[in-house]
Amino acid sequence: MKRSLFLLLGVAAVCAPVASALAEAYPSRPITIVVPFPAGGGTDALIRSLAPALSQELHQTVLIDNKAGAAGTIGSAAVAHAAPDGYTLGVATTSTHAVALAVVKGARYDPLRSFAPIGLIGFSPYVLVARPTLPAKTLAELIRDAKGAPGKLTFASVGQGSLSHLIGEQFKQATRTDLIHIPYKGASPAQTELMGGQVDLLFDNPATLVQQIRGGRIKALAQTQRSALLPEVPTFKEAGLAGFESQLWYGLVAPAGTQTAVVQKLSEALRKVLANRATVAALLSSGVAPAEGTPAQFAATLNQQVPYWANVVKSSGVVME
Incomplete structure (x- = not known):
């Protein structure tokens, strides 16, 4: 038993400097x-x-x-x-x-x-954007309109099961609204359909949306956290929906x-x-x-x-x- 313990301690004593040396040499390729x-x-x-x-x-x-x-x-x-x-x-x-x-x-x-x-x-952060012709101009107006017409408004996502999709589902739960999900294969087709008015809403990141927002081709209603790219867009909390921060x-x-x-x-x-x-x-x-x-x-x-x-x-x- 003692001999085995000494052997284990000896191996550990040898391996520790080797591991340390390997880490010091890293990265070598x-x-x-x-x-x-x-x-x-x-x-x-x-x-x-x-x-x-x-x-x-x-x-x-x-x-x-x-x-x-x-x-x-x-x-x-x-x-x-x-x-x-x-x-x-x-x-x-x-x-x-x-x-x-x-x-x-x-x-x-x-x-x-x-x-x-x-x-x-x-x-x-994630930004909620809308087609330019959507009557609602604020988050509060959107929620009001969605509650007044359950199942009428649609939201696009960049794919079934994507974070863009799940945040839309979170939004539905948080606001107790009934929105219809339309999945697309990527951000580009989703944005194209949004700009063309085929869908009403989309959740996506600022970098992919900023040019269309600046050009007036879509309109931003709120974002989950403040973004340096879109300082003029209120957070959901500022727009009246606290706790929506994913x-x-x-x-x-x-x-x-x-x-x-x-x-x-x-x-x-x-x-x-x-x-x-x-x-x-x-x-x-x-x-x-x-x-x-x-x-x-x-x-x-x-x-x-x-x-x-x-x-x-x-x-x-x-x-x-």
């Missing part, structure tokens, strides 16, 4: 960040804007690999099953880690157990089992990038408010958000078609 959405989309643009600064902080090339499909679960699963060596990282969002598993069957990862959180990147968040994760020292090195690099004035300006201009925090704080966010959105999905009865 390029790092790949998997974006679980198509190239050219909002999440892809956000991460590509951060990659050069991360590369500079880590003194190593940072590559982007787009693995889209199944509401972001294909790319997220690829990260979950990658070697936990710090060279394959992933982008986690409200959609991929708090919503998708509640609506997508057969996803091959657990959002709380399959990843090592590195840190939050930022938050983006946002899209972005974060960086590694596969579960990645060395703590490596995670800490990545987290510190991310925090330095997010503290840079140029990075902050770039994020704000894309409608994203930079976040701060440690891996533990990001883990706490995940622990709160996963059951929260699972309950939203359950209460709304949303299923994938």
Whole structure:
């Protein structure tokens, strides 16, 4: 028994310096960040804007690999099953880690157990916009009109089971209104139909809507949080609907089992990038408010958000078609 204990202690004594040395040498080759959405989309643009600064902080090339499909679960699963060596990282969002598993069957990862959180990147609010010819000019008028004509008004989303869809369902519950959901395959067709008057309402992020709002092609009624892109648009709370504050968040994760020292090195690099004035300006201009925090704080966010959105999905009865 004593001999076994001494052997275990000896192995630990040898392994600890080795692990420390490996962490100090990290990264010794390029790092790949998997974006679980198509190239050219909002999440892809956000991460590509951060990659050069991360590369500079880590003194190593940072590559982007787009693995889209199944509401972001294909790319997220690829990260979950990658070697936990710090060279394959992933982008986690409200959609991929708090919503998708509640609506997508057969996803091959657990959002709380399959990843090592590195840190939050930022938050983006949701804006409620309407077709330009909709009579309602304020949120209060919209709610009044919707209650006066149940089942008449429609709201578009960027896809069945998407966060855009779920926030619309939340809005229906919060206002006790009956709106008809019309799902589209992406933001572009949803916005086109909204501008053409085929649908009445849409929930989406500021960056994808600001040009149409500025051009008068759609009108903004309220947003879940104040956005630097749309300072003139009131929050839902300011417009009379308190507690309606859901946002899209972005974060960086590694596969579960990645060395703590490596995670800490990545987290510190991310925090330095997010503290840079140029990075902050770039994020704000894309409608994203930079976040701060440690891996533990990001883990706490995940622990709160996963059951929260699972309950939203359950209460709304949303299923994938």
